[in-house]
Amino acid sequence: MTLMIIQFSAAMGSQWSGVLTTFPVIGSIIAISNHVQYGRHAVQEAVAGMTAGLSAVGTFCFAAYILLSLTGMWAAFGLALGACLGAHALSWLMFKRPKH
Numbered sequence: 001m002t003l004m005i006i007q008f009s010a011a012m013g014s015q016w017s018g019v020l021t022t023f024p025v026i027g028s029i030i031a032i033s034n035h036v037q038y039g040r041h042a043v044q045e046a047v048a049g050m051t052a053g054l055s056a057v058g059t060f061c062f063a064a065y066i067l068l069s070l071t072g073m074w075a076a077f078g079l080a081l082g083a084c085l086g087a088h089a090l091s092w093l094m095f096k097r098p099k100h
Contacts, residue, residue, distance in 0.1 A: 023054060052091040060084035 005025075009017035027050055034042040063083040067076035 026050075048095070052095045053088070055091045056084045056088035059087035 005012075005017055027047070030046050030050065031043050034046045060080050060083065063080035064076055067079050070076070071079070
């Protein structure tokens with residue numbers, strides 16, 4: 001997967017090749033490692049957790065991208081962190097399992 005992204009990175013541009021590199025590669029490494037060590041149920045749990053958590057990572061990166069051109073570095077990262085925490089809280093509320 002990494003070699004394919006590198007092969008097509010010039011055609012995709014730096015922004016898309018950066019987006020396509022981060023999430024799938026991290027997910028693949030975590031899924032393979034969990035499967036080898038703990039089995040398929042661990043992969044299901046990891047993918048469920050990553051699905052909820054990646055929205056916060058994506059929100060942070062997008063907010064930092066927008067805010068760095070509008071504010072100073074500390075303000076941009078502070079506001080991006082706040083947006084990240086908000087996205088994480090929302091995804092936690094959406095995906096939490098009811099207690100029985």
